[in-house]
Amino acid sequence: MTFAKSARCAFVVALGLACLATAAGPIAAEESQKAQIDALRKAMEKYQDYKVAVRDLYLSTVGCIHYAGEKIPDHMVYAKGAMGVHFVNLTIKGPPDPMKPNVLIYEPVGKKLKLVAVEWLVPLTPDTKEPPKLFGETFMGPMEGHEPLIPKEFVHYDLHAWLFKNNPLGMFAPTNPSVSCKNSDFALLEKPTKMIHGH
Numbered sequence: 001m002t003f004a005k006s007a008r009c010a011f012v013v014a015l016g017l018a019c020l021a022t023a024a025g026p027i028a029a030e031e032s033q034k035a036q037i038d039a040l041r042k043a044m045e046k047y048q049d050y051k052v053a054v055r056d057l058y059l060s061t062v063g064c065i066h067y068a069g070e071k072i073p074d075h076m077v078y079a080k081g082a083m084g085v086h087f088v089n090l091t092i093k094g095p096p097d098p099m100k101p102n103v104l105i106y107e108p109v110g111k112k113l114k115l116v117a118v119e120w121l122v123p124l125t126p127d128t129k130e131p132p133k134l135f136g137e138t139f140m141g142p143m144e145g146h147e148p149l150i151p152k153e154f155v156h157y158d159l160h161a162w163l164f165k166n167n168p169l170g171m172f173a174p175t176n177p178s179v180s181c182k183n184s185d186f187a188l189l190e191k192p193t194k195m196i197h198g199h
């Protein structure tokens, strides 16, 4: 964020104009978030080839996850739509890094896998004081692990970002109705995940 702001200041100064009001106000904050998202998209572009992702230890969890839009009290609400195939990197640890998501999400399109989104998956620990935030977005959760691919004991927060496929529900919505698992032999219809209270 600081980098984006100072880069823009440098640009404005180079044009011979005063560098005004870049640090303050909701418009400046929004613009700096947009710049940060653009930088992230650029950094993630190499993973459009899933083999590059695997070499960097983002490993496929095989199942193509989708939701029916079912609502259950005390459970997370996922609009009808899919996420896709999650490739998880367990070597990325610590607080969520906006430039280093620990999950990449692919949509099976024909016989190919297309990179559509990234995700930050953050375990709930005894020293978690509040839900993590990135790009001004508060993470969803805490919630149980998503069965059947993640044990339900894995209580966590998560945030999705649809960097490579437009999501009509918004950039940070968990499911994308434009994504489909119909081309996957490993489609998994997931039930909404249970919320954890008291955090």
Ligand SMILES: [Cu+2]
Pocket (backbone or CB within 6 Å): 083, 086, 119, 160
């Ligand atoms: Cu996901």
